[in-house]
Amino acid sequence: MRTQVGIIGAGPAGLMLSHLLHLQGIESVVIESRTREEIESTIRAGVLEQGTMDLLHEVGLGRRMAAEGTLHHGFELAFNGTRHRIDLKDLTGHAISVYAQHEVIKDLVAARVxxxxxxxxGVVETSLHNVDTETPSIRYQKDGEEHSVECDFVIGCDGSQGVSRQAIPENARKDYQRLYPFGWFGILVEAPPSSDELIYARHERGFALISTRSSTVQRMYFQCDPKDSVDNWSDDRIWHEMHARVDQSDGWKLTEGRIFQKNIVGMRSFVSSVMQHGRLFLAGDAAHIVPPTGAKGMNLAINDVRILADGLEQFYREGKEDFLTTYSETALKRIWRAEHFSWWMTSMLHQFQDASPFQQQMQLSELSYVTASRAAATALAENYVGKAATH
Incomplete structure (x- = not known):
């Protein structure tokens, strides 16, 4: 099989890049290890920045997001038994939308089909070849048969455990990583929304987040030991813990419902300092991971492929590689800003087991400042909606 751009991974990054290239008249082939049913049914969080929302509308994929997603003009920080609202619209002129990642994937798959x-x-045994030449290729197996995609460029959008990043020699890149000593216990609940907006809660028992998926399904998280097991948590124990962390002194309480999914996710920050090698380019989780506190994962992936799409368009229309040559440098400016913001939010809101009373007071002081100072709240809001400067 021959194409112009071979894309590994049918997540938001790979599918969006394929769609953007299609709109520019550039051919692509996407290969994915999972089935279509699996990628469309794996429920993951989705907080979309203003720029991501705008792009979905620009490329003709914003209709269902606008109809079924929830537009939020702010969110709340809760600590010391009180909630404080960060007014995103007032502070930045922008908003965010809560629209799950698997719904974005459904829209992208439908458009590509x-x-x-x-x-x-459903491919297996994927491997990359000749990526440091002008004739790279992707090989894989499908239904027991060997296949090859010959292309001009290979784009690795296959996540942190995929083969793409491993195809860049270790001596050609430098990786940065921070592992956090806690995880998030996530639940999906059949219940009406507890709040009109997201609530990020800092409590002496640990962090908690109240989010939403729809008018009838809610997503909630609380900080936990990443080595814990969901089997140790009965529904009653979960609700007791959630109430302890988020119920407020003014009488507000979260709304309970039937818990139909439980999972534990670890947390880390990761950046590959080199996102390109020859004709191979990395995008999304293949190149960087952020803790979910800052709600940046999918937005960074979309930003990566927006930059790549511009570079590939320049190459095919003008025969120039200026944008492609500077891809890593350009993308990493936004990535490091998001990494810092996600680390900062995580550090401000979570309990660290080895934190001294002094450090705990520093957290509370930071939260008090962010919620009392318009300048500090604006900085938080600009990062949250994706408006923060990267230069």
């Missing part, structure tokens, strides 16, 4: 795009699901 409608355009007769080539997406190969």
């Amino acid at each position: 409608a355009a007769d795009a080539k997406i190969v699901f």
Whole structure:
């Protein structure tokens, strides 16, 4: 099989890049290890920055997001038994939308199928070849048969455990990582929303987050030991813990419901300082991971492929590689800003087991300042909606 751009991974990054290239008349093939049903049903959080929302509308994929997503003009920080609202719209002129990642994937897959795009699901034994030449290729197996995609460029959008980043020699890149000593216990609940907006709560028992998926399904998290097991947590124990962390002194309480999913996710920060090698380019989780506190993961992935799409368009229209040559440098400015913001939010809101009373007071002082100072609240809001400067 021959194409212009071979894309590994049918997540938001890979599918969005394929769609953007299609709109520019550039051919692509997407290969994915999971089935279409798996990628469309794996429920993951989705807080979309203003720029991500704008792009979905620009490329004709914003209709369902606008109809079914929830537009939020602010969110709340809760500590010391009181909630404090960060007014995103007032502080930045922008908003965010809560629209789950698997819903974005459904929209992207539908658009690619409608355009007769080539997406190969359920592949195994994927490998990259000749990426440091002008004739790279991707090999894989499908239904027991060997296949090869010959292309001009390979784009690795296959996540942190994929093969793409490993194809860049270790001596050609430098990786940065921070592992956090806690995880998030997540639940999906059949219940009406507890709040009109997201609530980020700092409590002496640990962090908690109240989010939403729809008018009938809510997503909630609380800080936990990443080595814990969901089997140790009965529904009653979960609700007791959630109430302890988020119920407020003014009488506000979260709304309970039937818990139909439980999971524990670890947390880390990771950046590969080199996102390109020859004709191989990395995007999304293949190149960087952020803790979910800052709600940046999918937004960073979309930003990566927006930059790549511009570079590939320049290459095919003008025969120039200026944008592609500077891809890592350009993308990393935004990535490091988001990494810092996500680390800062995580550090301000979570309990660290080895934190001294002094350090705990520093957290509370930071929260008090952020919620009392318009300048500090504006800095937080600009980062949250994706408006913060990267220069």
